[in-house]
Amino acid sequence: MAAAAQPLLQVRDLTLAYRTERRTVRATHEVSFDVQQGDRFVLLGASGCGKSSLLKAVAGFLPPRSGDILLQGQPVTEPGADRVVVFQEFDQLPPWKRVLDNVAFGLVASRQCGKAEARERAAQALATVGLSRAAEAYPHQLSGGMKQRVAIARALAMRPRVLLMDEPFAALDALTRRGLQEELLRLWAELRFTLLFVTHSIEEALLVGNRILLLSPHPGRVRAELDAESFDFASAGSAAFQAQQQRIHRLLFNPESGS
Incomplete structure (x- = not known):
């Protein structure tokens, strides 16, 4: 066996x-x-x-x-x-970064890929959670549920x-x-x-x-x-x-x- x-x-x-x-x-x-x-x-x-x-x-x-x-x-x-963590706090997204850059940040910081590929993977992750239209928004412009979806997208982008x-x-x-x-x-x-x-x-x-x-x-x-x-x-x-x-x-x- x-x-x-x-x-x-x-x-x-x-x-x-x-x-x-x-x-x-x-x-x-x-x-x-x-x-x-x-x-x-x-x-x-x-x-x-x-x-x-x-x-x-x-x-x-x-x-x-x-x-x-x-x-x-x-x-x-x-x-x-x-191993990537998604917490319950809504304030886990740097407020000065747009949504796309928030999602791409972990990829760049961990040096998994360059900025161009990181933004491409971030865009794909946002599309997966249905937030492509929010890519250029700032966190303060999002609802609590949308912020959590961005956090999930950021985690999934890291694969x-x-x-x-x-x-x-x-x-x-x-x-x-x-x-x-x-x-x-x-x-x-x-x-x-x-x-x-x-x-x-x-x-x-x-x-x-x-x-x-x-x-x-x-x-x-x-x-x-x-x-x-x-x-x-x-x-x-x-x-x-x-x-x-x-x-x-x-x-x-x-x-x-x-x-």
Whole structure:
């Protein structure tokens, strides 16, 4: 039998901690999971479970206290263009740059290509997210949802091995949030990138992810890993969807009640 493909991303026994003036605060404790090529892998848990810390560690911004992070079998020790983060804050776009230049900036700064090719790739990325007409606008001229689409375009233009998203739609109104969730899944179906997505919304986790890692709080530990491949927007109101929401809620907040 052929050997199973090596996961694109491997997190092994990862413990993360922050040091304050008075003490060391542990964010996660011995967390392990694998992300396969093309996965939409969601880290789900309440505030304080360490999910954003895990994302920062995978991005290379937060060194582990112990454990390992491997990308295609190689240790992650620093930030790199192969991992690009989209945050929830709308102010992640330099306000003095036009939209096209904002999208091209990462390509030029990382020296992936020259300015002309960077602008060409940026234009392609903006077309992918439906913002070609906004290429010459400034960030202050965009709505919150449009700014997030620009941030997604900037990340996709980098062609990362893993797209990291830290609650990217949490600050948006419900209608804009749903629209961007649908947009993200459309882009994934077209481009088949690998996604590591952080949320505290059970519904969003089931809609966006094909696999969900549940984290318990203080410090974050793996509570369970679930398959969400069968759920989508069409099934969001179904009895099965609601039952899975309730099961996840019990696992996260009433672990003694069982699964």
